[in-house]
Amino acid sequence: MHHLNPYANQSLNFIELLEKDDGLAKIVGKRKDGNWEQIDFKNSSVLRAVTEATLLHEFGITITLKEDRLCPTIPNRLDYLAWMEEIWNSTCLHELEDFIATSNEEIAADARPPKRKRVERETSLRILDIGTGSSCIYPLLGCSLHSNWEFIGTDIDKESLKNAREAIHDARNDRNSAASKASHPLNLTKRIHLLERERDQSLFPSSQEVCATCLNPVHSTSSPSEEGYIYHMTMCNPPFYASQAEMDESLQAKATPPNAVCHGSANEMICVGGELSFIKQMIDESTRMKDEVIWFTTLIGKLSDVEPIVEGLQKRDASHLQVTDFLQGKTKRWAVVWTFTAFRLPKLEKANKLTSLPENSQHIFELDEHGDVIDFATRLKNDLRDSGFYANLAEDTFQTSTHLIVFAKEDTWTRKARRLKARGAVVQTQDSSLPVVGVRITLRKTEGRPLTQMLLVWIYGRNRQLFDSLCMSIRNRILAKNN
Structure with a gap:
């Protein structure tokens, strides 16, 4: 688990969760001796109830998860967000802008730069979540944990976007935040903006499409684009499989059954060509956004896809990239970050040896x-x-x-x-x-x-x-x- 994950040092206390949430307590029930029954994570109804209770009491988020859509595992999703936080904390954007401001004053070499108002890291961080899903889980968790993060979430599924909007506009979410890990008002309607996409549209909405959501590009003196950065970072949890048959075959091939049930729609789980084809498209399109985005990232579900993805980025002349992995329980995933800018990252936690920084x-x-x-x-x-x-x-x-x-x-x-x-x-x-x-x-x-x-x-x-x-x-x- 990533060291910035809220559960890195203390796991979620399910007993406390059961005592706080009457709905979950009713579903799980107690034994005759007064102790709680064991939580059955392979029961889809129980899994949704646990996730909804966790989001409510731990993060101040009220949401109703749909039966026919993916039910996100919270600690796993937090690992990706924690890694994103580490990347952003290691990015010298604010120091670079301070350098540009200093240089523009043409200070003599033997003079001391005057004191100036520092560029604060509290400035909003804008993230594009490609395929945000019915639960809109990354934007919701990101806004709960960070008061200065804002998201643009995209999806091709109308029903998923409808459910995500219901959560974003639920007035209870701002009231809930006071009793959760979020010590700030969530203001979700101002910080999460959803865009419906068509299959033949680019994965990365243009500046014109973003401006249509009442968000302007983020002005930055370091951006090669005159408009500024459309997004500071992008993220994606892509569909894994190329077909229903491949998904069924993958589940049957597992040596041991999964710890939790997995339900999801075809749009969430399957795409033409599978995960590798989807990410290759993302890489191709990222070359056209190289001046508008600092860091591109995506999850990778299959180890066999990591090497061709890295090779694809090298062929596209990515100026810097790293690969990491996330392991929780029996689930292992990989993730890659790349850029075409001059920004560079130190060797991040658990950076994969395949693409870690040169010595x-x-x-x-x-x-x-x-x-x-x-x-x-x-x-x-x-x-x-x-x-x-x-x-x-x-x-x-x-x-x-x-x-x-x-x-x-x-x-x-x-x-x-x-x-x-x-x-x-x-x-x-x-x-x-x-x-x-x-x-x-x-x-x-x-x-x-x-x-x-x-x-x-x-x-x-x-x-x-x-x-x-x-x-x-x-x-x-x-x-x-x-x-």
Whole structure:
């Protein structure tokens, strides 16, 4: 289970749930000794009642799940959302926009950047949920857990969208939130917008279609698109099977029966060509949205599909991708994230070795620094600023571990750059408003030793050699000052 999953450290307490929910208690019942009967997760009515009770009492969400539609398993769905949260927390968008604002003021290299209002991470995160389903489960859970997330959910099934709208517009949901994990009003009607799609339409609604829902593209100074990002992230739980026969065969081939019953409509479970064909279409269409979306993601239900999906992304020149897996009970799923932007992720929790970051995406050095790490980070920040770099202490800075965000507007440290400068030549970058490379520096005391460990992680840029050379330049700069 992902470490950001609300149930990572404490499982759902079914006894408490039974005591809170009269409807569930009536369905499950008690034995003669006064203890509760065992919950039968293979009974579809019981499973729906458990899920509805969990959503109500844990997340403040009132919904009626339909018999002929998928009944979502809450902890599994939370793993995907937790992974999305980790991706977003690792994205340097706000720091990048602060860099652009600083650069636009044309501050002299030897001057200190003035204090400015920081770009807050509380700014809305917009997510496209492809195939949101009758339960609209990802948008509902996402809005319950995060006050600044908003969703656009799409589906081709009119009945599924009808049921999802009923939950979104249920006035009880805002009242319920006070007694759940949601410590904020849900405001679902303002934060979840549904779009009906046809089979022959693109999986990614255009900016015009999004604007028709009263949502404008998210303005960002770092977006290559003049309109901004239509979505920060996309997500999808695609249909697994190519036919009913394939689905039946898959269930029969399982070594042990599933822990819970699985009911769903054909639209939710089956598509032409199956999961692999669906995701390949998504990859093809994502190339046309590369300037309007930062991170594309999707779940993968079959291990055999992972490799061809990765190969497809590499052929489409995705600038960065990672694969992870989710395992709960007997159920294992995989997920892939990719981008065509210059943003890069550190190696995320449980990142699959097949596509984890190359070894030189980070560097670790031990430095002969014995003092306070915040003092050391401040001196390093000022030194880098004096040399024309953007450098700021990150918000998550502590006495024992300090983080520094560094961007370089242009290459000034490599031998090639120094030779060009000596000849009076100017190195042109693709977009002068954006940095050529970004690095997150973590400084921490080495346990049991009077040294400071410096971890440099690549967070922005397309040139790995430039990142490597910058890391060595920063290290050599520190060593030179200490000698």
